[in-house]
Amino acid sequence: MCDACEQSLASNTKRSSAQYATLATGLFPMQQNLRNRKPQVDMTQDLHRVPGSRPPLEIARVMDAEQQFSGRRPLGDRMRSALRTLSDEVNWLWCDPPTQAYAVAAPRRGGIDLELVADPTNLSAGIELLDLVCDRMPTGRLWTHGDKSSGRTAAEANGLEKERELWLMSRDLTDPITVPQPPAGFRFRLFRPGIDDISWLELNRKAFESLPDQGSWTAADLQTRLTADWYDPNGFFVADYDGQLAGFHWTKMETSGSTTTPATGEVFLIATAEEYRGSGISEPLLLAGLEYLQRQGAHQAHLFVDSSNSRAASFYAKSGFEHRDSDRCFGWKR
Structure with a gap:
């Protein structure tokens, strides 16, 4: 891991080094200063691989739980498609243990596009995961789907600024x-x-x-x-x-x-x-x-x-x- 990342890990005492290691492992090959490392969570062949990481099978349960709670699918078409294809444009992120919250990131000019899903019984996991991502990537945007989405909860808890709102009619x-x-x-x-x-x-x-x-x-x-x-x-x-x-x-x-x-x-x-x-x-x-x-x-x-x-x-x-x-x-x- 690069010196800057090592210093960041050492300076932040809120989360364990294992959590950060998993996040950095799942983080973007687009961030060239992070070396490829083997993820320290169980992998599954049931979900297609994307560069950097593949989400644990548990993500299916978390997505279903959020959809039941919010009434909306928690990820947009682009990110859901990444679960079914060998797309090389997205990367999955999570913290240990890999059972509560996941984010998916795609590069764009000057930053990333991000979406997030979290177990509605533990929304703090999504809040903490977003905090980690914002700490690692200084510029980005998060799309959320629905008034009751975990992404919206995490964004507002982290003090992110709302840039756009799309009405579902x-x-x-x-x-x-x-x-x-x-x-x-x-x-x-x-x-x-x-x-x-x-x-x-x-x-x-x-x-x-x-x-x-x-x-x-x-x-x-x-x-x-x-x-x-x-x-x-x-x-x-x-x-x-x-x-x-x-x-x-x-x-x-x-x-x-x-x-x-x-x-x-x-x-x-x-x-x-x-x-x-x-x-x-x-x-x-x-x-x-x-x-x-x-x-x-x-x-x-x-x-x-x-x-x-x-x-x-x-x-x-x-x-x-x-x-x-x-x-x-x-x-x-x-």
Whole structure:
């Protein structure tokens, strides 16, 4: 271990050296001053390996416990995918004993993106783990999922500043949905992979210019979603105006895995090009996707919208969506 890390370990008396050794072992190869060391916790072949470490099997129990408590899945799509793939972009972190709290980190320019899950009966474990991560990485941001998430509890306990809030809004899909005809000159069609990619990426960039996580998508990012196991080519609608891409509505079905719990649908991405806003295309484009989700068996649909985007939130509210919960992004710089 580097001299700086040794000094940090020696100066902090709140936690054992074994806890820090495990954290440093699970910590990022992106932090070049930490040597690769064998993790001092039991490994499992049941979860795929990611560089630096792989999470103990116990993480499945902790994730399930938090989901039962909060009503939300504790990790986002990107991090959950890392549990199923050999992705080399994330690393898992935990403290001894490896039964209470876990974090997953991905590098980004100038810091890390972090998500956290903790046993709801021992939220202090998540608070302490986040404290350790912030101590090791001077700059980063933590995404949390839900008002009752362990990540939010840990962020607020550590005094992190909230940078963004995404509202989770949902509406019922049990009543019949009538899709209005698009305004004159517009037509709806399906996205054409390999043909619409460039124009879609450009529209996505402009539409989400203020949200760099979404607006910075590359062709590779798009391809990753187009090849995901959830992708449905019949649920990706675009609005065409005289051969130009005027808008899109990308839907997503989420199955519960239960025969008794109805499936839900998601407005995964939706946008209208600036020059066509006010044309009347947004409502039929939204309803076209919702009607498709309904035909696929969804009884409810949800979406995420930035809390600061009052125009979009108002539009969704008028379309029957209600604010149910929130995801938050907390940042630190020390």
